[in-house]
Amino acid sequence: MGTRPGRPGGAAPPQFRTIDAMSATAAAIPAGESPTRRAIRRFLRHRLAVFGLVVVLAFVLVAILAPLIAPYDPLQTSWARIRKPPSMEHWFGTDENGRDVLSRVIWGARASMMAGVVSVLGALLIGVPLGLLAGLAGGWTDALISRVADAMLSVPFLILAIALAAFLGPALENAMLAIAITASPVFVRLSRGMALDAKSTDWIEAARALGNPAWRTAFVHVLPNIIPPLLVQATLAIAEAIIAEAALSFLGLGQQPPNPSWGSMLNSSQRFLTQAPWLSIFPGLTIMVVVLAFNLMGDGLRDALDPRADKT
């Protein structure tokens, strides 16, 4: 009350009657729109992002419904139709073993979408708790976690993933684990930074003054406030993870033959690049479209979740 004159020993101050004045303005204020709903509304205005979302959802459906929509068995070989170009029977052509490329792309969506989503979920589960711990606990805990994360980030993403996948052994599950571990330092860094920001806020102090235990402060108070950037980063990371899975499978470290994934299809098609380009073009195009869709979605999310954007 720095502006009010002190009244040492003076008369009691006038008591203000203010409730009427406040209730008059109350009616004009809309009921609370939750941040989630506002973000959804803003996301839906973003056309490219919605397009990305639709494509992603379409591929999720394709992956789930693969057994129903694939025209052929993706593993069924046939001497009669080796490396046939696209036709009415085989829209994407057939591969070197006479298998239907369309069916393999459809079944491959399972491996690729799974690898993308599961490995990023894994990266979040590893990275976010460690990042929150580092940011909120500080001290040597922070130093240790941050240095390990920095060390991992100093190695190129794919090199580290290849090393880990090679160490774990060639299998789709191991490739996903390798990608999850390799992608986690980004989330450690992101959530640590956000936790450091949150730590200096008054509402964290207020949460502690209310008797929140440390873990509850981290997960109930800090986490909801850092979900927007995490969500954006996770969406973009799924796109990277899909490429990483394709790369690992291309190198023979991911999906094992004869099971299809887009990466392993590219691997086996490289020998026929000139004779049968459709073997490379279709899986390659599919990867491109899905990754593009995830990136468009991520950009849209970033705009929708940006607190500095419009305040309508």
Next chain:
Amino acid sequence: MTPALEVIGLTLDFRQDGRAVRVLDGVSFRVEQGRTLAIVGESGCGKSVTSLAVMGLLPGTARVGGAIRLGGRELTALSPEEHRRLRGGEMAMIFQEPMTSLNPAFTAGEQVAEALRLHQGLDKAAAFAEAVRMLDRVRIPDAARRARQYPHQLSGGMRQRVMIAMALACRPKLLIADEPTTALDVTVQAQILALLDEMKRETGTAVVLVTHDLGVVADHADEVAVMYAGRIAEQAPAATLFARPEHPYTAGLLGAAPGEGERGERLASIEGTVPDLRNPPPGCRFAPRCPFAVARCEAEAPPLAEVAPGHVSACWRAPLDGVLEAA
């Protein structure tokens, strides 16, 4: 009757560059149930860290000594976990900045309900219903709808009411309000302070009001403790303190409060600056700025001594009868 809060000889050291800096040096005061103690002093005199020490919210680098008793229970001996359990339940705190003290990701009602869920084990629905009742009690109009709004949809005064509702939801024995109105408009300040008085009467909680505003003290405190450079300079019932200050620093503060002199006249001030706590003067810490200092003041720190019943002052020259007039 056991006082709601009793602080005896509280010391606080912060380690800085390998050496300890004594931030609080023998701070003692007590607050009875249903009473308001104002702690006043300049920035950096230790009033905020005193309240953080009571709440157990100081960083790990702080070393606390002396005794803090909440309803007779010793707090300095508690483990961090035991101390945490008292926060928000038996004792609560309101902060200076209502604009930023609420979590932006939750509605007002959810945040008040959290205190009840943490300390009274209410389920989500029951806690929210109780939170709405609490918001209504702190005079938030249309509380049921306001409870579903987010902090950014509430005004500063409204948010401070939400903070008060959060703090009082579990009927604490002690409420610490650290400059609760500094960030608010003048008219809203008066409303919030009136509300605090009202809630104190209703719930019988003891209030520690940390402030640097003597106008607030005069109107809302029963007792006043004046702090200077990490020590209590003087403590007395509010009316007595304003009528008969027994410490030259208090007298200086009262003289420096605006509103006494003529318009256009220079405001009175206390000469000199606050001592550096890393290197405090050996005797009375106010001695270098005190117009009445004598040789003893520079050499020996004066203890808090009773100058009248319920009125203590840490000054060798107290009682100041005659000393002030002579100046």
